[in-house]
Every structure is written in C-alpha cells, then in structure tokens.
Amino acid sequence: MKYYLRRIIFYLITLWAAISLNFMLPRLMPGDARSIFIDKLMRRGGEITPAMENSIDLVFGTEDSSLWEQYIRYWGNLLRGDLGISITKFPAPVTELIAAALPWTLILVGTATVISFILGVALGAIAGWKRGTAADAIIPGMTLLQSVPYFWLALIFVAYFAVQFRLFPIIGGYSLRDFPAGPEWSWAFAQSAMYHAVLPAVTIIIASVGGWVLGMRNMMVSTLSEDYVVTAEAKGLTRGRIFTWYAARNAALPSMAAFGITLGFVVAGSIVMEQVFTYPGIGKLMINAVQDKDYALMQGVFLVITVTVLAANFIMDLIYGLIDPRARNNV
Known part of the structure; x- marks a missing residue:
C-alpha cells in the first residue's frame, strides 16, 4: 500500500x-509576448475579434491582472476543459482540433507500437534462448x-512503394477524392484509412522493432544464468516451461517498464513520419502549431502529451x- x-x-x-x-512558458518569453503576437497577427491581415482576444488573454494573460490571478483563471479554464481558441484555425477550439487529430495517432502509432513491442520481445526471447545458433x-x-x-526509411517507402510501384498512396490518412466531406463512420472509409496507414505503420514497426529485439535478447542471456533458471533445469522441468515461466517472464520486466514510457509517447505521434506522409495526427498538428506560432494550440498539444505520458507511466x-514484488518491497 505504501x-x-x-x-x-x-x-x-x-x-x-x-x-x-505549461502556463508559464508563454509568459517567460523575452519582451512583451502578448503585444508581439498581436502585432504579428495584425501584419498578416488578421482581425482581433472579442473571441480571439479572450483566447489571447487565456494564453498570455490580461494586462491588468496579476500573474497569480492569471494562474487561478488558467486552472479554472483547464478544469472546465477550455484550452482556448486556435488563432490560425479561428474560431475552432483547441480541444476540437486535438480531438480530431488524436484518434488518427492513437490508432496508427498505438497499434504499430504494440505490434513492434510484441514482435521484438518474442524475437529477442527466441534469439537469447537459442544464442549461438541460426x-x-x-x-x-x-x-x-x-x-x-x-x-x-519513410522516404524510401514513399519513393518505391508509393511513387514507383504505385502500391500505396503517397500522402494523407484517407482518400479525399472518395470522401470530400471528411471522415465518416462507414466500412468504406475504414478500408481507405487502413490502406493509407499501411506504409506509415510499417515504417514505425521496422524502425523500432530492433531496439526491442536487442534489449530482450540481452536480458534473456543474462536471465538464463540466474540461479532460479539453473534450479528449474535441475528439477527436470520441460524446456518450454522454463522458457516461458522462468526465463522470458523475468527477462521481459525491463522491456515492460520501457514499453510504458513508449506507450505514453504514442500520443505525441511520430512527428517525422506524420510529416513525411502528411498524416493527420497529433504530430503534424504540433508541427503546424509551432510553424504558425499558434501558442494556444501548442499549449494544448503539449499538455495532452504530458498528461498522457504521466498517465501511462503511472x-x-x-x-x-503487481508483477514484480521486489518493486514494492524496495519502497
């Protein structure tokens, strides 16, 4: 319990x-960040509407309020689920933009990460169990x-499988020609989304599976020399039981801990991959927010990523x- x-x-x-x-970052910028941002917006031909001014006040604070008052107001808006209004996609709320991009990242990057982890741990366990063999x-x-x-790797896949052989689409998360009105709940749209996700998913799996294999293989070799494995062999237990319950189970503990951290960062998306494939996920949304200096959207994305990473680690x-009593006993 402790x-x-x-x-x-x-x-x-x-x-x-x-x-x-996350609250302090815009306010720690050198100079008067609020005035600088409004000047840039006006030079681009933007109009400061009351709703946009409220969003700017939420990010940078009002001129006549103290930092403590801004902090309390920020927490109040946060608890109500109000992350402000996107300046570049006005008048869309930040929560709506994140909610629209989040499922794409969770399904693609989350599924690819889980597949990569399972495949890498399984291959690493076999390689460590049969070390020195083929x-x-x-x-x-x-x-x-x-x-x-x-x-x-992503550019190679696009060049060969999308451009040269035309087996998969080059960019996007679904066919804009077949679904000009945007995403919808239908089997045809699901097929289009899965078809567009093949190359990005394969990119993530191939680029990340090697780390899981190497880590699991090394831990497996180390675990096989432990006393409890030697004792299990001396008792005459079957090799399959020793492999599953004594060796692989204990060797996988460090990988499980690392998997929790990796799973938390799934929400951040694969920024480079989403940029190469123009995939409509959180990673691409964050890149666009940074390029457009959309501080409200940046704050919202960073906050969602931070909360998700902490929740996954927790x-x-x-x-x-639960699986390793030594962790509880060392407290």
Missing part, C-alpha cells in the same frame, strides 16, 4: 509541475534497423508493482 501511495503522490506533484510550466543471427540485422533514421508503475 508503494502505491508514494506513486500517486509523486505523479500528482509531477502533474501540477507540468501544468504550471536464430541468433538476426541480431546484426536488428542492429542495422535500429540505426536507420525514421525519415530516411499505470505501468502499478502493473510493475
């Missing part, structure tokens, strides 16, 4: 610090895959405490 209580307190303090930092020969290839940059800490 372990879980300390974890809860730690993550609550971290969440408060992250939200407070099964262990996959390690050099995995090392090569791990060193391949995301963008380079859940994995709880699971880790």
Whole structure:
C-alpha cells in the first residue's frame, strides 16, 4: 500500500509541475509576448475579434491582472476543459482540433507500437534462448534497423512503394477524392484509412522493432544464468516451461517498464513520419502549431502529451508493482 501511495503522490506533484510550466512558458518569453503576437497577427491581415482576444488573454494573460490571478483563471479554464481558441484555425477550439487529430495517432502509432513491442520481445526471447545458433543471427540485422533514421526509411517507402510501384498512396490518412466531406463512420472509409496507414505503420514497426529485439535478447542471456533458471533445469522441468515461466517472464520486466514510457509517447505521434506522409495526427498538428506560432494550440498539444505520458507511466508503475514484488518491497 505504501508503494502505491508514494506513486500517486509523486505523479500528482509531477502533474501540477507540468501544468504550471505549461502556463508559464508563454509568459517567460523575452519582451512583451502578448503585444508581439498581436502585432504579428495584425501584419498578416488578421482581425482581433472579442473571441480571439479572450483566447489571447487565456494564453498570455490580461494586462491588468496579476500573474497569480492569471494562474487561478488558467486552472479554472483547464478544469472546465477550455484550452482556448486556435488563432490560425479561428474560431475552432483547441480541444476540437486535438480531438480530431488524436484518434488518427492513437490508432496508427498505438497499434504499430504494440505490434513492434510484441514482435521484438518474442524475437529477442527466441534469439537469447537459442544464442549461438541460426536464430541468433538476426541480431546484426536488428542492429542495422535500429540505426536507420525514421525519415530516411519513410522516404524510401514513399519513393518505391508509393511513387514507383504505385502500391500505396503517397500522402494523407484517407482518400479525399472518395470522401470530400471528411471522415465518416462507414466500412468504406475504414478500408481507405487502413490502406493509407499501411506504409506509415510499417515504417514505425521496422524502425523500432530492433531496439526491442536487442534489449530482450540481452536480458534473456543474462536471465538464463540466474540461479532460479539453473534450479528449474535441475528439477527436470520441460524446456518450454522454463522458457516461458522462468526465463522470458523475468527477462521481459525491463522491456515492460520501457514499453510504458513508449506507450505514453504514442500520443505525441511520430512527428517525422506524420510529416513525411502528411498524416493527420497529433504530430503534424504540433508541427503546424509551432510553424504558425499558434501558442494556444501548442499549449494544448503539449499538455495532452504530458498528461498522457504521466498517465501511462503511472499505470505501468502499478502493473510493475503487481508483477514484480521486489518493486514494492524496495519502497
């Protein structure tokens, strides 16, 4: 119980610090960030409407209010789910833009990450179990895959499978020709979305599976020399039982912890991949917000990413405490 209580307190303090930092960032910019932003908007031909002014006040604060009053108002808006209005996509609320982009990232990057983890852990366990054999020969290839940059692999896939062989679409998350009105709930749209997601998903899996394989293989080799594995072999247990319950189960614990961190960053999307394939996810939304200096949208995206990473790590800490009693006993 003490372990879980300390974890809860730690993550609550971290969440408060992250939200407070998210509030302070625009206000820590050199000069009068509010006036500079309004001047840039006016030079681009923008018009300061009352709704837009309220959004600017939410991000930068009002001129006649203290920092503490702005901080309290920020928390109040945050608890109501109000993250402000996007300046570049006015009058769309930031929450709507994030809600529209989030499912694309969760489905694509989340599914690809889970597949990469399961495939990498399974291959790494087999390679470590049969070290020195032909099964262990996959390690050099995995090392090569791990060193391949995301963008380079994505560009190769686009050049060959999309441009040269025309097997997959070049950009987008669905066919704009077939669905000009946007996403819809239909089997035809789901097929189009899955077809467009093949190359981005394969890019993520190939570029990330090598790390899981190498990590699991090394832990497997180390675990096989532990006393409890040697004891299990001396008792005459079947090799399948030793592999599953004694070796692979314990060797996978560090990978499980790393998987929790990776899963948290799924919400951030694969920025480079989404940019190369023009995929409508959180990563591309964040790039556009940074390029357009849309501070309200940037704050909203950063906040969602931070909260999701903390939530994923918190859940994995709880699971880790259940599967490994040593974590609870060391508190």
